[in-house]
Amino acid sequence: MATSGTASTFRPSVSASSRLTHLRSSPPFKVPNFTPLPSSRSHSFSVSCTIAKDPTFLMAEAEKTKAAGSDPTLWKRPDSFGRFGKFGGKYVPETLMHALSELETAFYSLATDDDFQRELAGILKDYVGRESPLYFAERLTEHYRRENGEGPLIYLKREDLNHTGAHKINNAVAQALLAKRLGKRRIIAETGAGQHGVATATVCARFGLQCIIYMGAQDMERQALNVFRMRLLGAEVRGVHSGTATLKDATSEAIRDWVTNVETTHYILGSVAGPHPYPMMVRDFHAVIGKETRRQAMEKWGGKPDVLVACVGGGSNAMGLFHEFVDDTEVRMIGVEAAGFGLDSGKHAATLTKGDVGVLHGAMSYLLQDDDGQIIEPHSISAGLDYPGVGPEHSFLKDMGRAEYYSVTDEEALEAFKRVSRLEGIIPALETSHALAHLEKLCPTLPDGARVVLNFSGRGDKDVQTAIKYLEV
Amino acid sequence: MSSTKIFQVRGQPLPRFPVRNHRMINTVVCGFPIISHHRVSNVLSRTSGPFLGYVPARTDENPFLRGDSNGRFGKFGGKFVPETLMSCLRDLEDEFNFVLSDHEFQVEFTAALRDYVGRETPLYFAERLTQHYKNIARTTGDGPEIYLKREDLCHGGSHKINNALAQAMIARRLGCSRVVAATGSGQHGVATAAACAKLSLECTVFMGTTDIEKQSSNVLSMKLLGAQVKSVQGTFQDASSEAIRNWVGKLETTYYLPGTVVGPHPSPVMVREFQSVIGKETRRQAKQLWGGKPDVLVACVGSGSNALGLFHEFVRDEDVRLVGVEAAGLGLDSGKHSATLAVGDVGVYHGSMSYLLQDDQGQILRPHSIGVGLEYPGVGPEISFLKESGRAEFCTATDQEAIQACMLLSRLEGIIPALETSHALAILEKLVPTLRDGAKVVVNCSGRGDKDINTLIQRGMPSSLC
Secondary structure, eight states, X not given: OOOSSSOSSOOOOTTHHHHTHHHHSSOSSOOOOOOOOOGGGOOSSOOOOOOOSOHHHHHHHHHHHHXXXXXXXXXXXXXXXXXXXXXXXXXXXXXXXXXXXHHHHHHHHHHTOHHHHHHHHHHIIIIIOOSOOEEEOHHHHHXXXXXTSOOOEEEEEEGGGSGGGBTHHHHHHHHHHHHHHTTOOEEEEEESSSHHHHHHHHHHHHHTOEXXXXXXXXXXXXXXXXXXXXXXXXXEEEEEOSTXXXXXXXXXXXXHHHHHTTTTEEEOOOSSOSSTTHHHHHHHHHTHHHHHHHHHHHHHHXXXXXXEEEEOSSSHHHHHHHGGGTXXXXXXXXXXXXXXXXXXXXXXXXXXXXXXXXXXXXXXXXXXXXXXXXXXXXOOSSGGGOOSOOOHHHHHHHHHTSEEEEEEEHHHHHHHHHHHHHHHSOOBOHHHHHHHHHHHHHGGGXXXXXEEEEEEOBBSGGGHHHHHHHSOO | OOOOOGGGGGGOOOOOOOOOSOOBOOOOOSSOOOTTOOOOOOOOOOOOSOOTTOOOOSOSSSOOOOOOTTSEETTEEOOOOOHHHXXXXXXXXXXXXXXXXXXXXXXXXHHHIIIIIOOSOOEEEOHHHHHHHHHHHOSSSOOOEEEEEOGGGSTTSBTHHHHHHHHHHHHHHTTOOEEEEEESSSHHHHHHHHHHHHTTOEXXXXXXXXXXXXXXXXXXXXXXXXXXXXXXXXXHHHHHHHHHHXXXXXXXXXXXXXXXXXXXXXXHHHHHHHHTHHHHHHHHHHHHHHSSOOSEEEEEOSSSHXXXXXXXXXXXXXXXXXXXXXXXXXXXXXXXXXXXXXXXXXXXXXXXEEEEOBOTTOOBOOOOOSSGGGOOSBOOHHHHHHHHTTSEEEEEEEHHHHHHHHHHHHHHHSOOBOHHHHHHHHTHHHHGGGSOTTOEEEEEOOBBSGGGHHHHHHTTOOSSOO
């Protein structure tokens, strides 16, 4: 429904196509033809895609890209407009533009700030518990061994051993530190099932920052334990009752808060989605996963992984593993999305397989939308993959053919959940189980001795109740 | 259960004890096989050598006996088991001694600790907690520094996996196909189930019905990991007895995996050895972080595995203070607590001699604590010895104090500790004001508190905690 005042989903208004004319003169990408949205969805101010203010700068960038030729692998990821090819960008109301550029500037300067890097490394080591091991899954490898004794070797990157039990904390910790540097004492975040909320509340407790988490009222009921956890950690959990009272409504409310309180408040986005610089920042904060993997692979077998596998919801754990290896073209990258009840059922979250390009939450990317451009409510048994969009960089990697994307149903994920628990004594998160499920189809196609590194993005303690309902145990 | 005067077996004279305010109460060993329905006779080890007739007087010459060949720590410990188990225990002891020096085992174990368990665990400087105590205790702003040894980051969420993994490896070496264990909070059960899954061993875990209710998430985890969970009327002590009974019934194929430093020799020594990695890492990390040793080590004590894991490395360093914290439950006077060392008496339980909570007739009392893992009427014999010899100090914390400490750490450091661990954290309030500025306190953060969220909610925690 129409919301007055603030942007709810960062989507451009009806007449957006005409406002993009200034882009048509030397675009480094093709302007996509998206269907104009019905007027009931527009908001009181239109989104103007203000990119560079200096036209000569714009020209210079375009020249550079032309010079790099049509080889997308030479393009900067992202470029200075926050674009990965045609994806990404900053589709936000004017009020947020300053905050975003401030964030971007801070991020770039801290990347070279030794003090900040040292402090962050110390926290990742002593608080989060890095580096996480690269674990050779012996029984899983045996399970995939073919009759002639050949088969791939499966390694698990143990992000489940991090404090709070998932990769999410890598980004939360770094953003909280960044917020402190910016002098912002107030942190906001949105959460669906509560995992990102708990990670945010955790780091706010650690750094003594005020923490407000927006959560859909429906989700709050379903995830009472996580709500309690966040409150125990000192965060304020605000229920959102508008719309369907779920994640996307919580996101809108959080954005509204940010727009109102932007001077004092930092918005910790949990994934590689959203307006620039978030996809880049969150990816770079998670890139430690890939960096460690490279070093560990070298130590363990003196080489690089052959295949990287990760589950994809928004895409943060996948980008964290992939980013380090994007330029190593011999390393195959596979993302696994949630096919829910099946791709044909209409109840899934397989954005890259079944979605179309559009703008959601400030970035252009693939998203699950119907013919009228309305967001389709996604479904997955795993809350973390239950997102109708996907990070713009993943959309880019897919279009370029650099990464392959598949999907796995709820049932297949549950089977993998049970299988890995029984074979390795590690209970995976249901999100991670999607990546693990894909091994069933992948391993028979791999040559003998191929080394597969799977991002074990989280532990499954939080999913035990759900899984028990479905599995006969 | 009637009591037996154990020291009148074979006409041995009753030993004389230095006058203390406890009595030697004679207790029947609980839970040992009723196969032939004869009263369990407390057969001690047959080896010659100092018997219980010898009680070392408190001497400074050899203050820290680490368990002689009969598994005794001073007068504590031993092997109070039926004959049927003696050869089993001997085999186990031989295997244990072998693996301690077997390079292949050590390499495999170290790799598993690193890649599977996630060691080494950090020694984390709890800045905000330190500041909190500085603010309330001092006016000058200086004060002790508090470090947390992060065993909560281990796979499974507690230190229990260190021991479970090692023993599961031994079980496999011994050719056993099946492992049985007993668990209180479920942490040891989960650790055992995980290790067994990894090493393809069948796993059966016994758990008390009351505990199953309180720690249901752990029960589900065990089942998912492929373990069979058998419920036993009562709590951990009953589950232990049942597990031992089950083990003895199928000795050839089954390995009994104790989670803590109780039981007949060699269990206390084995479990302590495998947990001692905690203390070894701490020594190295302390050296790196501040170029010295810790001044005070603090750990919660149920039976004593996490405490010994941290303390053992430093027992010979007399400048390092060792502080164990037991559960005072609803208060020491309420009768509902688990403060074995504070108010217990010496006796024999589950195969070894140690302090235990017993009444005048030698009946075992039922302990209580909000930290389910601390609910054990006994305590490890080595812990009893550390107390008797004065090497370690022991105090208590109530349920309420533990809950407050849990909430404090959550709010200040973003770490939700297990309720067991919270007991250790609870005494910081009393301990810190007595310490000099800059004293380094290392608290063993033995486990994470996800399993206790339901308990905290049930206790009616205010829904908004600021």
